Amino acid sequence: MTAKDNSDNPSTNSVAIPGNKVASLTDYNPGPGTYISGNSIFASLSGFIRTEPPIVLSEADEVQLPHIHIEMHELEKKCIPQSGSLVNARVISINPRSCKVSIIAVDNTYLKHTFRGIVRKEDIRAFQKDQVEIDKCYRPGDIIRARVISLGEALHYVLTTAENELGVIFAKGGTGVPLMPYNWEEMQCPKTGNTEYRKVAKVKEIIK
Amino acid sequence: MHTFYTTIPEQTHSWRTFDTNSASKNVSTPVRGDNDFRPVFFQLSAVSNARGSSYLEWGGNKILCSVFGPRENTLRRDEFSIKGRLVCEVSICPFSIPHTPNARQQSYIDTDRLSALLVSSLESSVCIDKYPKSQIEICLLFIETDTLSMSTAAVLSASLALIDARIEVWDITIACSCMIRSENSVKMDPSWSEITDSEYVGLLTLFYQPSLNVVSGVECEGELTNLQLVKGMDSCIEGCLQLKKYIEGKLKENILKSRAEK
CATH class of the missing domain: 2.40.50.880 (OB fold (Dihydrolipoamide Acetyltransferase, E2P))
Structure with missing residues (x-):
């Protein structure tokens, strides 16, 4: 048959x-x-x-x-993160050793169900790895762009942001206004002019 | 979130109780040959917010099956596994069962047994290694059932829903049941009126993947001799191939039709 x-x-x-x-x-x-x-x-x-x-x-x-x-549909192209894929994630919580995120998009495809991920302290940036302070890089609520290193253990995917193009792509400041990138480790509030520390991504393409 | 009914609450009644139209009660069922199936009807994408779904009518069964995922594994105690997990949930509408099920009918209305059966018979056909760390959920709802051929209809509707959800599978799983009579003859896809036959010896249900030529599950009832068992399995496989031909044709027709509409 x-x-x-x-x-x-x-x-x-x-x-x-x-x-x-x-x-x-x-x-x-x-x-x-x-x-x-x-x-x-x-x-x-x-x-x-x-x-x-x-x-x-x-x-x-x-x-x-x-x-x-x-012939593939849009649906099954990228529905689960694989090692090497670029993901967008929301920061859920931070602690001195790592930062927990929930993955909301894989390779520009929005996910229906989120996956849990973790960014370890040493994977946040490539420059001066030993002097990273997590609260100067990420805050809960930020949207980050990251790359999957491995599928990790039972719970979390292990992510990295140790590339120029990876890091915070959207964050809100203390006043609730979206921050603008200022330099690679600072973001500025357009309303008050205050700067806040973040590991800022150098966004090349516009993410849909 | 999900409610399971294994027994019927006192407040609900089978719709048949209210069916006063005498004509529908005395509907004469057309005489079937021993190798004929009761009519099978199915429709895909019946549930809008599931990834894939199917609606199946077969014999006295009406089933709505939806597939969700692949989503994050919700079982926290699980160790890391590169393979995905298949999860099944079977629920039965309280009004779907005959109002006063007898002991035998009651024994078939077991959602736990059915969901375990679905997992074991479908797991070998789904490419679970392509969905690492995630789980695929199959939710099945019996809208109406005659309780006898629940497992066959459930497996068929779940495998259709998996295809509609575009989850990668090795093969379509077809289910088929047959009744074995005392003089070693076989009747395919029996209904309740046929099974109460005095010559009834046993009931055999088989889950089969036709292209791989794999039997993924067998259910057997009654005392059968070796010969009867072999004969029953052979005719079930034959029946599955017959059903597969019909379903394959319908699925291909569906794909061509959906393209023509675009």
Whole structure:
């Protein structure tokens, strides 16, 4: 009951449901939404079957196979944080050793359910790691941009902000007014002119 | 948040009590052959705020199943695991059960048994290693049930909801039950009126993943000989393949239709 020899109708041939044989491993490379069993590629999602021409890096390479995958929706692209992914998180609480956050977005995709994360003191910045004081970097309520280092233990994802582009992207000052970035470790209140300490992110792109 | 009913509160009544229309009471059920199924109807995306959901009518069952997640693991005592977790919650509407269930019917109305069954029969088909540290929740609601084929309808609706939620699965899990008669003949997908037959020996329910050719669960009732058991399993697998063909066609039709609407 493969998708290929199922029927003569071309429209149903281009659609797969989980468990359908999509192609043979000798013809295609498996992509997202598929898995390999034996010498065949099977679908693990339902949807349209799409093929992509092979990426040729150099002509000396041996002939690359075209990729085959199941058409993805926005939904399943990034729904859980993986190590290396960029996340937006809200600071929940701080203590002298670490700061607890809840992850609200992964790679610019807003999450329906938040995940818990932790930023350890030594992962906050790359410069003068030993002199970091957490309350001069993050305050509860700040929105930070961070990178996932590892999946951590049972509870938390371990995050880092030790890059110029990572750190606080949104914070409110004592008066409740959103702060403006002043320099890399200070933010300024546009109303009173007071500055507060934060580990400020150098935001390059606009985050949707 | 969720209420479980294993027995019926005194205030509620089955809708059948109020069904005064005599015509619907004496509906003559069409005679089925031994290999025929009762009609199966399903619809996907029936619940708007779930990630995926399904509505299934099969025999005397009407089930609404919704899938949530992958979300954070709520079991705090769990150790770190690279694999995800499948959680099932089965609830039964108080009005869904026949008003005075007999002892046998009562024994089927067990939400804990059903949710354990769902987890064990679906866990092998879901790619849980693609959802590290998270859990996938399946919530099942029986709107109406004849209590006999609860497990088959529940597994089928849950596996349809998983497909609608676009959770990666190795294969679709199909469930099928059959009644074994004394002279070793088999009747597929029996209803209550057929099971009270004097020739009834046993009831076999099988959960099957057709493309992988994997049996993920078997439920057996009654005393069966070796021969009867083998025969029952063979015909259940055959029935599952038959059902799969129908469901596969409907699912593909759905995908093509949704594209045409866009």
